[in-house]
Amino acid sequence: MSATPESAVPTPAAAAANEATLAEADEATLPLADGAVLATADATTARAARRTVAGNDAGPAISVIIPVYNGATLVGQAIDSALAQTLAPLEVIVIDDGSADGTSAVLASYGPRIRHLTIAHGGVSRARNAGIAISHGALLAFLDADDIWHPDKLARQAAAMAQHPQAGLCCCDYQVLHRERDTLVSHFAAALPLAGLPSQPGLLVTALPALLSCNFVGTASNVMLRRPLTALTGGFDPQLRQAEDYDYWLRCALHAPILVLPELLLEKRSHDANLTGHALETEQYHEQVLLKWRASGLLPEHARPLLPAALSRVRYRIARQHSLGGRAGGALRYCLRGWNADHSFDNLRMAARTLARCLLHLLAARRQAPGA
Secondary structure (H helix, E strand, O other): OOOOOOOOOOOHHHHHHHHHHHHHHHHOEEEOOOOOEEEOOOHHHHHHHHHHOOOOOOOOOEEEEEEEOOOOOOHHHHHHHHHOOOOOOOEEEEEEOOOOOOHHHHHHOOHHHOEEEEOOOOOHHHHHHHHHHHOOOOEEEEOOOOOEEOOOHHHHHHHHHHHOOOOOEEEEEEEEEEOOOOEEEEHHHHHHHHOOOOOOOEEEOOOHHHHHHOOOOOOOOOEEEEHHHHHHHOOOOOOOOOOHHHHHHHHHHHHOOEEEEEEEEEEOOOOOOOHHHOHHHHHHHHHHHHHHHHHHOOOOOOOHHHHHHHHHHHHHHHHHHHHHOOOHHHHHHHHHHHHHHOOOHHHHHHHHHHHHHHHHHHHHHHHHOOOO
């Protein structure tokens, strides 16, 4: 299906075609009672996808998928970085998630250089799923509308995946703003140790335990994956406003090895409008993802014992965010919830450390309050 530049208000025929395309994407997923999303592929399809997930790509045909909502001021820079790749993608697909600003005009200005599809506003998961449904590449690369790729990003990842044909997903490093220090830091430098991984882990045949400990993959913009993997994982979960990528990486790790490429190939931008700029809400959605997985029964037996500690850690991070905001009740409540998730001696020490830090943050917030 070809998507061409459209006006902000699609014609009835175009809207019907868009919704038909979106229905294709939605049919690839099955929402469960606990909110999990699973592939609906039958056993035969799943076996075939597993046989091809390692891939025998006849060349790096790459589909770039960019979801955007009210991103007129930034999406052009993201598109430009995709079109400027030293390894040219097969297609750059931009899914306009019902924007109400000037996004449509920006996309129309690129003419045939991009494929542009406008859908009713439904969130980033639904937009990415629509992009996957109309894409043709053997490899898929996601790019958020407010991020910028290094010119060699696609070339480096495609070469790495060619060297490791068993890998279903490849993630690269990127810099992110450290809010307390107001400096840019490497995502992998912070995340890999928390996941119990070395600085250059390479190919992770069993990545699920490390991912439960920490979302070391990170954002969507640093990921490249093979198309057959999407038949096993289903789509991004539309019920998650945030952490939908973390949920998706966990499902990917169930079915294929993950390749970690320790190169900075993405500029991850932080601003007031982007979702991951809200640290407390982000952590709360991470907790929701872990609770979903606990209820789903999907975790393999070797990974299940890691879930209580993972829940404790995310709850302590939530407690810390509450304390930084001066909310004593929320901080203490989540310290207790973190302890209740895992009654181990190691977690007792972590609970004590977290409580002490939260008390210090709360005291500092009280001193800085007006009239203190």
